[in-house]
Amino acid sequence: MIDIHTHLWNPETIPESIRSYFEEQGKKRFQSRFYTAEGLLERMDAAGIEKAVVLALAYDSSLTSDEIEQINDYVVKETGKSSRLEAFCTVAPRDVEKAADTLRKYIEVSGCKGLKLHGNMQEIFPNDPACYPLYRIMEHYRKPVLFHTGGIGLRAYKDKYSGLEYFDDIACDFPDMPIILGHAGRFEYEKMAVILRKHKNCYADISTNFSRKSALAVKPLERLVRTVEEWAGTTEQLLLGSDFPFYSQAKTMKYVNDADTGEDLRNMLERNTEIFCEKYKIF
Numbered sequence: 001m002i003d004i005h006t007h008l009w010n011p012e013t014i015p016e017s018i019r020s021y022f023e024e025q026g027k028k029r030f031q032s033r034f035y036t037a038e039g040l041l042e043r044m045d046a047a048g049i050e051k052a053v054v055l056a057l058a059y060d061s062s063l064t065s066d067e068i069e070q071i072n073d074y075v076v077k078e079t080g081k082s083s084r085l086e087a088f089c090t091v092a093p094r095d096v097e098k099a100a101d102t103l104r105k106y107i108e109v110s111g112c113k114g115l116k117l118h119g120n121m122q123e124i125f126p127n128d129p130a131c132y133p134l135y136r137i138m139e140h141y142r143k144p145v146l147f148h149t150g151g152i153g154l155r156a157y158k159d160k161y162s163g164l165e166y167f168d169d170i171a172c173d174f175p176d177m178p179i180i181l182g183h184a185g186r187f188e189y190e191k192m193a194v195i196l197r198k199h200k201n202c203y204a205d206i207s208t209n210f211s212r213k214s215a216l217a218v219k220p221l222e223r224l225v226r227t228v229e230e231w232a233g234t235t236e237q238l239l240l241g242s243d244f245p246f247y248s249q250a251k252t253m254k255y256v257n258d259a260d261t262g263e264d265l266r267n268m269l270e271r272n273t274e275i276f277c278e279k280y281k282i283f
Helices: 016-024 037-047 065-079 096-109 129-141 164-173 189-198 219-232 249-258 265-279
Strands: 002-007 051-055 085-088 115-117 145-148 179-182 202-205
Touching (some): 002 265, 037 051, 037 065, 037 085, 065 085, 129 145, 164 179, 189 202, 189 219, 249 265
Parallel strands (some): 002 051, 051 085, 115 145, 145 179
């Protein structure tokens, strides 16, 4: 089982916006050790997850390229501790010239297997022309870009940047660039299914698609799978993701196992994610 969507960061540099989120959610169990490879591997073992992709997170639009490199370096260092982990880097897209150099450095030299962009945190629309040089590079490498899609749920960040309507532009203009819609659009399943039906280079991870109401926890996930199957005609483009440490890997796997989707969702997601990672040489 591969988790395509996890994060690690230096706990000493975590911004107040994220720190307060964990405090409000009562997630004090996420102590400093959980932001290390050792802590992630511990949680993976508890959840029955064999491998994970670790995404560098650019958590503020004001981060400079030098600060972005520090974030990338931490993720590269931690993932380098285990063959069970692989890194996706990030960049500061508006620093156009430096962003391209940064991207090439972390793909070619540091061995990162993809790019992570977070429109809400970085305050940039995914179809902004500033991003297009990056997409040309990723299409050349044939390496995936994982985007945050849908709302984020943290008051410090605006949600307008990650609407699904922007991703048709990218998929049309870069048909050979693998695209992962992180969080599957967060409940905009009809729009997301249209993208998956139209664009075979697009995928969606199922992370965080659960109700806050415990009695309804798996209903969004069930609706996601059924909507994709009904409109796209296949669920082969759905991937497993947890968004650790924002969400528990163990709880994600419990919900995957509990969901009534008319097929063994766990086996389907395991198969899809393994095929994706093999196709794009992530592990």
